[in-house]
Structures are given as C-alpha cells and as structure tokens.
Amino acid sequence: MTDLAAALSREQSLLLTTMAHKYLMESEWPVWQFTVDQVQPYLQRVADVLVGAGLAEQQDVVVQRLAGDALAAAVVLNHAGAQALVWDERYGWRTAVSRRHPIGKDTGTPPEGDGIRYLSTEQQPEAAELLAALTDGRRGSRRPDTIHPAGLAEVYAEAERLEREEGPLVWNRGDAVRQHLGASAADDYLARVTLAA
Structure with missing residues (x-):
C-alpha cells in the first residue's frame, strides 16, 4: 500500500467512525451495506x-x-482441493473444508485453519480472478x-475502539494526508477535492 493510499484509508476510516457517532445520535445513518x-x-x-470450468455442478446460490x-x-x-467456496461480505472469498456446512458458525472472527484459504482482498473480485486464485494453490x-465492515454495529464498534485508544474523534478533511505525507500533500489533496466538487 502506498503512503498516499494508507493516508487516504486512515482518513476514510476516521470519516466513517465520526459519521457513525454523528448519525447514531441523529438516527440518520445512510444505508451502505x-x-x-x-x-x-x-x-x-x-x-x-x-x-463452466468443471469445478462445480450447476446450483442456485442462496445468500444467507x-x-x-x-x-x-x-x-x-x-474439486478435490476444496469442498466449497464461501463468500462473506466481511472477508471476501475463501475455501471451506465442509460441503455440508461450508459457511460454518459465525463467530464474528474470520475462520482459519487447515484447508481454509482466502483468495482475494476484494469483496467482489472478477470471476476469472477468483478461478485463477482457486486453481493456483x-x-x-x-x-x-x-x-x-458489514454493518453499522461493526462501524460503531470500531469508532468506540478508536476513541478508547486515541481519545475523542475529531476529523477535518485532509488530516490523515497531512499526518502521513505532510502539509503540501494535504493542500494538494484539498485543492483536488474542491475542484471535483
């Protein structure tokens, strides 16, 4: 991850957690999930x-x-290498070791263990990319x-964690870029955001 991407990611995280607090108090949380x-x-x-690749039989995918x-x-x-593929909006695609109960019990943490392999960092990678990752061990x-984050509860929990660790969340546009890349990078970023608006 580049310094700019890390800075923007942190800025987005701060924005989301600040928004979570604001909208929870005002009951105006936007639907994003x-x-x-x-x-x-x-x-x-x-x-x-x-x-089509011969790795599965025709089936209707049921979302839970x-x-x-x-x-x-x-x-x-x-396919002998994995029993099933599981998609979870929090973790993306992974292999599963059970055909009967491939999703397993939701514990709030990513499943790990023998036979479990996470295939992409994206929530919805292209099918061809997923196929290539599955067939390449x-x-x-x-x-x-x-x-x-899958829902408001996770965003709110992250906001609470950040406040416990760092104190009250105060966010101004460009703060993360300024912190990680300096004042001139933040000024440039803010100028581009203003032009885009």
Missing part, C-alpha cells in the same frame, strides 16, 4: 464460471444473512488481508 438482491447475481455468475447482518453464500465444489492467504 449490501442487500441480497445486489450480491446474488454476482455470486451466481461466479458459480456459473466455476461450473448471518448474525450481525453480514451476508454470506457458498458454492459447493466437486500458491495464491491466497490463511487469514483475510482486509476485513470490510
């Missing part, structure tokens, strides 16, 4: 690509809502590189 209708067509396309409002789905494979990781 996925809906079943938004993700089901994507998940079905991935399943169809896996069928887990505790904490996270969405998840599974595609059962007929060198790709992927034992833990998700990125965890995407």
Whole structure:
C-alpha cells in the first residue's frame, strides 16, 4: 500500500467512525451495506464460471444473512482441493473444508485453519480472478488481508475502539494526508477535492 493510499484509508476510516457517532445520535445513518438482491447475481455468475470450468455442478446460490447482518453464500465444489467456496461480505472469498456446512458458525472472527484459504482482498473480485486464485494453490492467504465492515454495529464498534485508544474523534478533511505525507500533500489533496466538487 502506498503512503498516499494508507493516508487516504486512515482518513476514510476516521470519516466513517465520526459519521457513525454523528448519525447514531441523529438516527440518520445512510444505508451502505449490501442487500441480497445486489450480491446474488454476482455470486451466481461466479458459480456459473466455476461450473463452466468443471469445478462445480450447476446450483442456485442462496445468500444467507448471518448474525450481525453480514451476508454470506457458498458454492459447493466437486474439486478435490476444496469442498466449497464461501463468500462473506466481511472477508471476501475463501475455501471451506465442509460441503455440508461450508459457511460454518459465525463467530464474528474470520475462520482459519487447515484447508481454509482466502483468495482475494476484494469483496467482489472478477470471476476469472477468483478461478485463477482457486486453481493456483500458491495464491491466497490463511487469514483475510482486509476485513470490510458489514454493518453499522461493526462501524460503531470500531469508532468506540478508536476513541478508547486515541481519545475523542475529531476529523477535518485532509488530516490523515497531512499526518502521513505532510502539509503540501494535504493542500494538494484539498485543492483536488474542491475542484471535483
């Protein structure tokens, strides 16, 4: 991750947590999380690509809502390397060791262990990218590189954690860029944001 990307990521995180506090108090939280209708067509396309590659039988992908409002789905494979592929909006795609219960019990932490491999840092990678990662055992990781908040509860929990560790959240546009890259980079960033508006 570049310094600019890290700075912007931190700035976005601060913005989201500050927004969480503000909107929770005013009950005006914007809806941003996925809906079943938004993700089901994507998940079905991935399943169809896996069928075309001979790695799965034709199946209708069913999206489940887990505790904490996270969405998840599974595609059962007929491939000896993994029993199933699981998509979770928080962690992206991973392999699973069970065909019968591939999603498993939601504990609020990413599943880990033998046979579990996270295949992409993106929530919705292209099906071809996912297929390549699945068939290349060198790709992927034992833990998700990125965890995407699935709902308001997770954003609020992160805001509370940051406040406990760092004190009250105060955010001004450009703060993270200024902190990580300096005043001139922040001024440049703010000028570009103003021009874009």
